[in-house]
Amino acid sequence: MEKFTTHSxxxxxxxxxxxxxDQIIPASYLKRVTRHGYxxxxxxxxxxxxxxxxxxxxxxxxxxxxxxxxxxxxSSREHAVWALSDYGFRAVISSSFAxxxxxxxxxxxxxxAVVDQQVIESIWDYLDANPGAEVEVDLENQKITxxxxxxxxxxxxxxxxxxxxxxxxxxxxxxxxxxxxxxxxARPAFKPVV
Amino acid sequence: xxxxxAEKVWEQHVVRSADDEPDLLYIDLHLVHEVxxxxxxxxxxxxxxxxxxxxxTMATEDHNVPTIDIDKPIADPVSAKQVETMRKNCEEFGVxxxxxxxxxxxxxxxxxxxxxxxxxxxxxxxxxxHTSTHGAFGALAFGIxxxxxxxxxxxQTLWLKRPKTMAITVNGTLPEGVTSKDLILAVxxxxxxxxxxxxxxxxxxxxxxQLSMEARMTICNMSIEAGARAGMIAPDETTFxxxxxRPKAPQGAEWDEAVEAWRALVTDxxxxxxxxxxxNADELTPFVTWGTNPGQGLPLGANVPSPxxxxxxxxxxxVERSLEYMDLKPGMPLRDITVDTVFLGSCTNxxxxxxxxxxxxxxxxxxADSVRMLVVPGSARVRLQAHEEGLDxxxxxxxxxxxxxxxxMCLAMNPDKLxxxxxxxxxxxxxxxxxxxxxxxxxxxSPQVAAATAVLGHLAAPADLEGELVSA
Numbered sequence: 001m002e003k004f005t006t007h008s009x010x011x012x013x014x015x016x017x018x019x020x021x022d023q024i025i026p027a028s029y030l031k032r033v034t035r036h037g038y039x040x041x042x043x044x045x046x047x048x049x050x051x052x053x054x055x056x057x058x059x060x061x062x063x064x065x066x067x068x069x070x071x072x073x074x075s076s077r078e079h080a081v082w083a084l085s086d087y088g089f090r091a092v093i094s095s096s097f098a099x100x101x102x103x104x105x106x107x108x109x110x111x112x113a114v115v116d117q118q119v120i121e122s123i124w125d126y127l128d129a130n131p132g133a134e135v136e137v138d139l140e141n142q143k144i145t146x147x148x149x150x151x152x153x154x155x156x157x158x159x160x161x162x163x164x165x166x167x168x169x170x171x172x173x174x175x176x177x178x179x180x181x182x183x184x185x186a187r188p189a190f191k192p193v194v
Numbered sequence: 195x196x197x198x199x200a201e202k203v204w205e206q207h208v209v210r211s212a213d214d215e216p217d218l219l220y221i222d223l224h225l226v227h228e229v230x231x232x233x234x235x236x237x238x239x240x241x242x243x244x245x246x247x248x249x250x251t252m253a254t255e256d257h258n259v260p261t262i263d264i265d266k267p268i269a270d271p272v273s274a275k276q277v278e279t280m281r282k283n284c285e286e287f288g289v290x291x292x293x294x295x296x297x298x299x300x301x302x303x304x305x306x307x308x309x310x311x312x313x314x315x316x317x318x319x320x321x322x323x324h325t326s327t328h329g330a331f332g333a334l335a336f337g338i339x340x341x342x343x344x345x346x347x348x349x350q351t352l353w354l355k356r357p358k359t360m361a362i363t364v365n366g367t368l369p370e371g372v373t374s375k376d377l378i379l380a381v382x383x384x385x386x387x388x389x390x391x392x393x394x395x396x397x398x399x400x401x402x403x404q405l406s407m408e409a410r411m412t413i414c415n416m417s418i419e420a421g422a423r424a425g426m427i428a429p430d431e432t433t434f435x436x437x438x439x440r441p442k443a444p445q446g447a448e449w450d451e452a453v454e455a456w457r458a459l460v461t462d463x464x465x466x467x468x469x470x471x472x473x474n475a476d477e478l479t480p481f482v483t484w485g486t487n488p489g490q491g492l493p494l495g496a497n498v499p500s501p502x503x504x505x506x507x508x509x510x511x512x513v514e515r516s517l518e519y520m521d522l523k524p525g526m527p528l529r530d531i532t533v534d535t536v537f538l539g540s541c542t543n544x545x546x547x548x549x550x551x552x553x554x555x556x557x558x559x560x561x562a563d564s565v566r567m568l569v570v571p572g573s574a575r576v577r578l579q580a581h582e583e584g585l586d587x588x589x590x591x592x593x594x595x596x597x598x599x600x601x602x603m604c605l606a607m608n609p610d611k612l613x614x615x616x617x618x619x620x621x622x623x624x625x626x627x628x629x630x631x632x633x634x635x636x637x638x639x640s641p642q643v644a645a646a647t648a649v650l651g652h653l654a655a656p657a658d659l660e661g662e663l664v665s666a
Contacts, residue, residue: 016515017508018387018487022626027605031258031272033232033279035340045628068508070388073421073487074626075605076323077230078339096388099423100323100337107341117508156355158215169341170243173349176210176218180351183209183220190444190452191222192311193249194290 001109003166004139007090009063011135011146012053013124017068021101024072024080038083058132065092066123066135071112072101081108091137093144093153095120106159107169111137113144113153122149139163196462198359199428200394203334203459207317209351216353222316222333224346225302226253226289228280229607230321234344235283245347248288252311253280256301257607259294261570261597273608287347300573300599303327303541307411308575310440314429314456319346324541324623326417330410331437332429332459334394337418357423358468360393361461364401366476371656373551374409375543375621375640377401377473378416379481379491385471387489390422393469396461397427401475407436408547415542416623419488428460480655482528483625483638485516490625492528494643494655500524519627520635521615528653531637535618536567536648537630538594538641540604543621544572546579548641553585555645555656556592562651567594568610570602594648606631619647 029041046052053059065084071094072080081104084092091111105112123146127133136145139160143152162169173180197205210218224247231253238245245251258273268274277294284291292298298305303324306312312328318335319325321343328335342352362381368374382389395417402410410427417425434453437443444452483491484498490513492499498517501524504510517524522531538544538552549571561567569589571577577599580586586596603610604622612618612634621644625636637653646654 015511017512020487020624020626022605022624022629026628026632027257027607030229031270031276031607033236033276035233035236045632070421073387074323074418074624076321076325076337076339078233078341081339096391098388098421099391100339100418104339104341107339158353158355169353170241170345170348173218173345173351173353177349179210179218180220180349184350187220187222188451188455190448190455191316192313192442192444194223194252194311194442 001166001168004109004111004163006136006138006140007063008134008136009090010059010061010132011064011066011127012059012062013127014053014065014067015124018070018073019067021072021074021077021080025077025083030077030079035082036086038079039086042083042087061088063088063090064135064137065089066120066127067092067094068120069095069117071097073098076100078104078107081105081110085110093120093123106163109163111139111155111163113137113155115144115151115153119151196465198461198465198467199332199396199426199459200334200357200359203315203317204356206315216355218351219317219354221319221346221350221352222250223306223311223318224251225306225318225320225325226251227256227302227322228276229257230340231343232276232279232283233340234347235287237344238287238347243348245287245289246350250350251289251347252306253284253289253291254299254302254305255280255294257601257605259600260608261600261602261610264294264598297574297578300575301541301544301601303415304544304572304576307331308573310437310443313437313443314433315459319352323418324415326423326425327411327415327541329414329417329424329426330407331433332426332456334424334426336423357394358392360390360395361467361470362395362397362473363399363470364397364473364475365399366401366474367404368401368475368478371642372478372480373640373642374405374412376478376481377475378413379483379488379638380478381473382416382420382488383491384473385420387419387487388421390417390420393422395420395422395425397425398461402427403430406547407432408545411545412542416488419623429456480640480643482643482653484520484522484528485513486519486625486627488623488625488638490516491638494528494653496528498522498524498526498528530652532652533565533619533637533647534616535612536565536644537603537618537620537622538568538644539570539572539602540622541572542623543641544570544576546576548621549576549580549585552641552645553588555642555659556649557588559592559649559659561593561648564651565648567648568597568603569594570597571599573599603630605629619644619653
């Protein structure tokens with residue numbers, strides 16, 4: 001996984017709450033067996049609407065998404081994160097993320113930054129007044145900068161560390177292999193096998 | 195201080211716990227299906243890793259499979275390739291797979307419990323958010339993404355941050371004609387789609403204790419729709435009765451040992467939940483959704499809400515957008531909403547009790563001419579059981595289509611889907627825009643409401659059928 005320290009890019013305001021995984025990527029795109037190549041699938045239904053934010057000229061090359069609450073609600077499909085990354089997004093800013101989506105984003109180097117809804121509203125207003133403006137997501141110092149708006153964001157400290165280091169989680173776990181072996185030997189015999 | 199059920203199961207699975215890192219949890223059962231696994235198997239191959247415990251890993255084909263002509267090759271080449279990829283992967287890595295046509299094939303969350311693989315006190319994961327279903331047995335069960343699928347395959351563990359706990363206490367008794375589906379839809383409407391974020395929910399109280407295992411599974415299944423990765427119910431005699439003598443349940447002396455361990459899996463009286471929500475079951479009526487997220491639901495007797503009813507501006511915007519997508523006018527009685535399709539099935543409501551309760555409503559009646567009704571059993575075994583009980587005949591005589599097992603129209607990955615603008619009453623779990631087919635509109639309902647709706651052609655409860663002619 002690529003290291004993430006600081007990213008500055010065009011930010012798109014997505015003024016919708018409950019952006020569910022079926023909107024991020026509909027199930028019909030999940031039939032593929034690859035981990036990449038989902039850029040066409042991202043928000044595929046909404047991208048057919050002319051007034052959708054990513055169809056507006058200033059936001060076509062957006063790499064930061066500023067969305068309403070409950071972003072990523074619904075399914076466990078990591079394809080939602082892959083589609084966002086494949087399209088070019090490096091960070092999503094919202095006041096709340098669905099638990100599974102948030103976990104998945106960390107595995108693929110996509111930063112899910114949590115700020116208060118008030119901050120989201122002020123960034124939206126800033127972007128409306130300055131279409132195509134860049135927003136900076138500084139993971140090292142855990143802050144977001146949008147024009148004069150400078151706000152800290154929340155992220156799990158362990159997730160932050162892994163993103164900064166770009167670490168492969170399975171590799172980390174293999175270092176404590178002996179602890180897994182010890183646990184496994186003590187499991188009750190009545191536990192089922194397939 | 196005492197411990198909650200979730201805390202007890204968590205602590206029994208901690209492999210490693212240290213400051214400044216999440217806990218490393220051991221996983222007792224890993225369920226696999228064709229959609230979220232190919233990239234994980236690829237990852238193992240690329241890194242030269244083995245699948246650590248094939249004996250704790252079970253696979254089935256469900257999301258993509260057709261529900262008709264299952265003896266013929268899968269027509270969609272992309273679906274066919276995905277299913278074929280899983281067959282090859284399972285063979286290469288030694289994973290037991292129940293393929294289309296096998297008696298044990300079906301929706302992964304129906305198959306695990308019916309085989310007796312899901313047991314109290316276990317950790318169960320699957321690359322599917324409705325893994326929360328298995329929490330009905332007092333297991334800690336949750337959906338994971340593909341990277342985590344690969345992690346479990348390689349290490350049989352997951353790094354997880356300890357969740358908070360929330361009690362959903364349901365007092366009283368569900369009235370006649372009100373099901374666990376109505377209850378969970380009411381819970382989601384009350385706490386919201388994000389209300390359970392960061393929590394494990396524990397459903398408890400008199401009304402929960404009275405429910406069958408299948409009804410409990412329906413509730414835990416939709417915990418994720420309230421934002422909670424997992425929902426649990428403490429195991430009791432109903433749980434043990436359900437499990438006894440199932441193929442994968444412990445036998446003989448091991449059964450006694452297991453039951454003794456399982457009896458300890460209750461929340462201690464002095465345990466403290468981080469949050470508690472109380473619901474009175476006596477007041478509940480059939481519940482349906484009107485919008486495009488599962489929290490947008492109301493009692494069937496209510497009217498479509500108006501955006502003006504909502505104070506929060508972003509919520510008002512949401513409601514406006516939902517009503518526009520759903521093509522509904524504020525103030526219209528929910529009972530006046532006519533549907534084109536009724537879908538009975540899914541991991542939420544595709545079990546034998548669900549089919550029985552819908553068949554009881556349909557027996558001697560016919561599906562309205564304007565409605566197509568699809569009945570998709572949750573597993574091949576559920577289908578066989580339904581045949582034994584003659585339920586297939588009831589559905590077919592009523593004019594419904596009787597299909598083979600799979601996820602089907604719940605998420606429209608196979609050919610079963612709504613066409614743009616088509617409206618459905620569905621016993622599934624998600625009413626998101628386009629979930630059941632691009633442009634399709636979904637109302638989430640219980641199996642009984644689904645059956646009554648199929649007969650009358652508009653959203654309805656079985657009580658609305660009284661006085662309707664039933665042929666002998």
